[in-house]
Amino acid sequence: MNEISFTPDDSLYQDRDSLSEDYTPDSIVGRDSEIQQYHTALQPVINGEQPNNIFLYGKTGVGKTAVTNYLLNQLRQDASQFDVDLSVVSLNCEGLNSSYQIAINLVNRLRPPEAQISKTGHPQYEIYEFLWNNLDEIGGTVLIVLDEVDNIGDDDSILYQIPRARSNGNIENARVGIIGISNDLAFRENLSPKVRSSLCEKSISFPPYDADELQAVLSQRAAVAFHEGALDNGVLELCAAYGAQDAGDARKALDLLRGAGDIARAENAAEVTADHVKRARAELEREELMDGIADLADHQQLVLYALATLQAESETPARSQVVYQRYEELCKLAALDSRTSRRVRDFLADLAMLSIIVSSQRNDGLAGGQYRDHKLKHDLETVLSAMSDLLERIGIHHSIHDVVAESDVVMLSTNLESSSE
Numbered sequence: 001m002n003e004i005s006f007t008p009d010d011s012l013y014q015d016r017d018s019l020s021e022d023y024t025p026d027s028i029v030g031r032d033s034e035i036q037q038y039h040t041a042l043q044p045v046i047n048g049e050q051p052n053n054i055f056l057y058g059k060t061g062v063g064k065t066a067v068t069n070y071l072l073n074q075l076r077q078d079a080s081q082f083d084v085d086l087s088v089v090s091l092n093c094e095g096l097n098s099s100y101q102i103a104i105n106l107v108n109r110l111r112p113p114e115a116q117i118s119k120t121g122h123p124q125y126e127i128y129e130f131l132w133n134n135l136d137e138i139g140g141t142v143l144i145v146l147d148e149v150d151n152i153g154d155d156d157s158i159l160y161q162i163p164r165a166r167s168n169g170n171i172e173n174a175r176v177g178i179i180g181i182s183n184d185l186a187f188r189e190n191l192s193p194k195v196r197s198s199l200c201e202k203s204i205s206f207p208p209y210d211a212d213e214l215q216a217v218l219s220q221r222a223a224v225a226f227h228e229g230a231l232d233n234g235v236l237e238l239c240a241a242y243g244a245q246d247a248g249d250a251r252k253a254l255d256l257l258r259g260a261g262d263i264a265r266a267e268n269a270a271e272v273t274a275d276h277v278k279r280a281r282a283e284l285e286r287e288e289l290m291d292g293i294a295d296l297a298d299h300q301q302l303v304l305y306a307l308a309t310l311q312a313e314s315e316t317p318a319r320s321q322v323v324y325q326r327y328e329e330l331c332k333l334a335a336l337d338s339r340t341s342r343r344v345r346d347f348l349a350d351l352a353m354l355s356i357i358v359s360s361q362r363n364d365g366l367a368g369g370q371y372r373d374h375k376l377k378h379d380l381e382t383v384l385s386a387m388s389d390l391l392e393r394i395g396i397h398h399s400i401h402d403v404v405a406e407s408d409v410v411m412l413s414t415n416l417e418s419s420s421e
């Protein structure tokens with residue numbers, strides 16, 4: 001029998017959990033201008049005035065939720081000091097795509113456990129009645145934070161009803177403000193004008209972090225997460241530089257630092273080095289790519305497969321037409337009906353948008369005209385291993401035989417190899 005045991009290992013980390021998603025940092029760095037605007041927008045609360053409706057937007061991982069939690073904690077403390085009656089209700093709207101569902105969830109948040117209402121079976125007007133009554137019972141200022149607010153997709157929007165509730169006479173005691181948070185940049189533009197003007201009274205944009213801002217975020221967190229001296233020089237700079245390239249997303253930069261720490265720990269390294277960061281990045285990219293490819297439809301994967309075989313033959317960047325020919329060949333060999341060349345161009349555009357391939361517009365003047373060419377964005381082996389299901393189903397093209405044989409992709413079928421020779 002194997003002798004195996006677990007021993008605590010904390011030579012690098014002093015608090016690894018502080019690098020995880022649910023950790024709330026004591027202070028926020030790198031978002032001074034956004035905090036300033038947000039502070040101004042919240043000021044009426046402390047004055048006992050009608051709160052503004054505030055709309056925060058920006059891509060994922062740029063601090064919208066972290067800044068909101070930080071400012072609302074501060075506001076709660078200051079409100080109690082200045083005797084302002086303040087309640088905050090937070091709701092993540094993921095999976096709640098109608099005003100009806102949002103209203104029910106809000107009612108239940110405002111009620112004690114023994115007075116919860118069922119999630120179905122009430123007419124809409126009744127739910128709104130409950131909501132207005134519960135808000136009035138609480139009274140004072142009530143801030144309703146709706147994270148991922150873009151999930152709500154109906155016209156008679158609660159986003160319109162709540163801001164109007166007081167002027168419509170539905171609420172008398174409470175002063176209600178909505179804080180809507182979204183990483184869907186088109187959401188605000190697609191709102192109907194009446195909803196937009198009420199929800200977006202104060203809009204605050206959160207831009208992606210640059211490398212310096214990310215470095216500040218990482219240094220602050222590393223001081224909590226790691227023992228002194230556990231990080232080699234340049235580790236934080238490298239994570240920040242990669243993070244800035246990856247859409248300025250602090251979540252990803254923190255994940256990268258934790259990934260590097262985990263690799264270093266698994267190897268019993270004395271410190272986390274740039275090499276650990278690079279390997280962690282390759283691993284995270286691989287996971288992301290695997291997820292991205294797994295979500296593709298079969299013919300999108302086949303187009304990617306076609307491009308991969310061209311890359312294996314050093315024929316990339318390859319023009320759309322060339323990719324199409326290889327794709328048709330693969331379809332034929334796999335006895336599948338191929339899509340039109342126009343459709344395949346759309347698939348190539350999708351793959352480029354998902355950062356799985358890189359497509360460039362070329363202009364060869366009068367002689368060559370304009371065309372697009374394509375190559376894989378990641379190394380061939382990674383792409384192929386992410387497509388192992390497809391390869392198992394339809395077989396291995398001869399061009400990738402060596403790569404696949406060297407990697408850990410399982411080869412169950414070689415029908416393409418034999419039929420193409």
Ligand SMILES: Nc1ncnc2c1ncn2[C@@H]1O[C@H](COP(=O)(O)OP(=O)(O)OP(=O)(O)O)[C@@H](O)[C@H]1O
Nearest residue numbers: 021025028029060061062063064065066183250251
């Ligand atoms: N300025 C910052 N200072 C410290 N930590 C930060 C800062 N910005 C972001 N973080 C951390 O990065 C992670 C992602 O941030 P946050 O959840 O606020 O992003 P978000 O913009 O709300 O993203 P999403 O739209 O995906 O919800 C969190 O772990 C958060 O604690």
